[in-house]
Amino acid sequence: MVERIVTIRNRAGMHARPAALLVKTAAEFESRIYIEKDSERVNGKSIMGVITLGATYNTPLKVIADGPDEAQALDAIEKLFENRFEEE
Amino acid sequence: MASQIEKFRVLDLLQLDLRENDALNLKCIGGRPGLIREISVTEINRPGLELGGFYENFAHQRIQIFGRGENAFLQKLAKEKRREEMEKLFTFPIPCCVFTHSLQPTADFFDIAEKAGCAILQTDLSSSEFTMRILRVLSTIFAPKQTVHGVLVEVFGIGVLLEGDSGVGKSESALSLIERGHRLVADDSVEIRRVSGNILMGSGAQVVSHHMEIRGLGIINITHLFGVGAIRDRKQIQLVVQLEYWDAKKNYDRIGAEENTIDILGVHVPCVVIPIKPGRNIPVIIETAARNERLKKMGYYSAREFNKNVMNWLETESTRVKFLNEK
Numbered sequence: 001m002v003e004r005i006v007t008i009r010n011r012a013g014m015h016a017r018p019a020a021l022l023v024k025t026a027a028e029f030e031s032r033i034y035i036e037k038d039s040e041r042v043n044g045k046s047i048m049g050v051i052t053l054g055a056t057y058n059t060p061l062k063v064i065a066d067g068p069d070e071a072q073a074l075d076a077i078e079k080l081f082e083n084r085f086e087e088e
Numbered sequence: 089m090a091s092q093i094e095k096f097r098v099l100d101l102l103q104l105d106l107r108e109n110d111a112l113n114l115k116c117i118g119g120r121p122g123l124i125r126e127i128s129v130t131e132i133n134r135p136g137l138e139l140g141g142f143y144e145n146f147a148h149q150r151i152q153i154f155g156r157g158e159n160a161f162l163q164k165l166a167k168e169k170r171r172e173e174m175e176k177l178f179t180f181p182i183p184c185c186v187f188t189h190s191l192q193p194t195a196d197f198f199d200i201a202e203k204a205g206c207a208i209l210q211t212d213l214s215s216s217e218f219t220m221r222i223l224r225v226l227s228t229i230f231a232p233k234q235t236v237h238g239v240l241v242e243v244f245g246i247g248v249l250l251e252g253d254s255g256v257g258k259s260e261s262a263l264s265l266i267e268r269g270h271r272l273v274a275d276d277s278v279e280i281r282r283v284s285g286n287i288l289m290g291s292g293a294q295v296v297s298h299h300m301e302i303r304g305l306g307i308i309n310i311t312h313l314f315g316v317g318a319i320r321d322r323k324q325i326q327l328v329v330q331l332e333y334w335d336a337k338k339n340y341d342r343i344g345a346e347e348n349t350i351d352i353l354g355v356h357v358p359c360v361v362i363p364i365k366p367g368r369n370i371p372v373i374i375e376t377a378a379r380n381e382r383l384k385k386m387g388y389y390s391a392r393e394f395n396k397n398v399m400n401w402l403e404t405e406s407t408r409v410k411f412l413n414e415k
Binding site for chain 2: 016027040041042043045046047048049051052054
């Protein structure tokens with residue numbers, strides 16, 4: 001199991017489009033993926049779960065991956081956050 | 089994965105969305121800076137003794153409730169004495185003061201509370217009614233909590249939590265159940281709280297409540313599509329149904345005489361594992377599981393009763409054979 005802290009850099013926060021992008025990326029990997037905000041943990045492959053976190057601009061999130069391709073999954077997800085989900 | 093809530097502040101108490109007989113009808117009438125103070129315990133205190141000058145065992149970490157009695161006492165005190173008592177009271181870091189019956193504290197009370205940075209709240213409820221409600225509300229807030237990935241539906245009055253890996257068909261099964269007249273509580277992310285000892289209350293997050301994600305359709309609003317009868321806000325979890333892809337090597341329960349349970353926040357909940365395979369009508373199977381759970385609650389165990397009949401019959405048969413052989 002590996003984990004990494006990422007920060008939301010797009011102004012609008014985690015709304016439907018970034019959430020969908022995140023879930024789509026997560027679903028490409030076999031590993032189980034979780035996103036944690038404070039003490040709340042949701043499944044990274046569930047769009048409703050990810051939106052439920054209510055993650056706003058500059059919120060730090062913990063991404064946890066567990067499985068055979070965990071390292072690649074973390075890298076791919078981190079990249080999304082770095083690219084601000086292709087938003088402002 | 090049980091988690092502790094983040095700090096619960098007085099402001100959070102004011103912002104709670106409570107309705108009908110849960111409503112606290114609170115508003116802040118003074119000491120606004122104090123709204124950031126934290127509420128850390130579920131109990132309340134009526135500061136009668138303290139106003140009288142007795143501070144031993146003062147439960148200052150609790151919400152302080154001023155009812156008609158306390159307010160009348162303060163009014164009766166001479167001005168200087170009153171100031172002195174109130175200043176002493178506010179040297180303690182009390183989370184907030186609540187005046188019931190829409191009572192107005194005196195002007196100097198406002199001053200002192202403001203200076204001490206303690207919020208003054210007011211409600212139109214009576215002291216006893218407010219006490220009952222706030223205890224109920226706080227005990228829910230401070231209850232052990234856990235968020236699980238699954239769908240919570242009410243089927244024939246039984247709260248059924250559908251679990252399983254992403255893409256196994258939880259939402260689709262739930263949609264089918266809704267279409268058959270059952271109710272959706274929460275999709276995808278279910279927040280579970282253990283209240284009153286061993287009751288597991290499940291609900292969804294406010295923002296996404298009663299929306300579902302169906303592959304190919306996207307996010308849909310169940311309330312608008314199926315009507316208000318197709319939803320409910322919270323429901324006790326009484327049965328867990330785990331959906332999984334059919335594994336030919338795995339042994340699935342063929343008799344059902346044994347009671348399988350799963351541990352959620354320390355409570356044992358009946359649990360069934362249902363394998364998915366083309367040709368298996370999952371919603372009907374879930375409905376049947378819920379019906380069966382109701383029967384069990386009434387003390388009737390289908391599988392056990394069936395086996396009892398079989399045993400009786402075998403016994404009669406063996407006696408008959410024995411009797412015939414003897415003849």
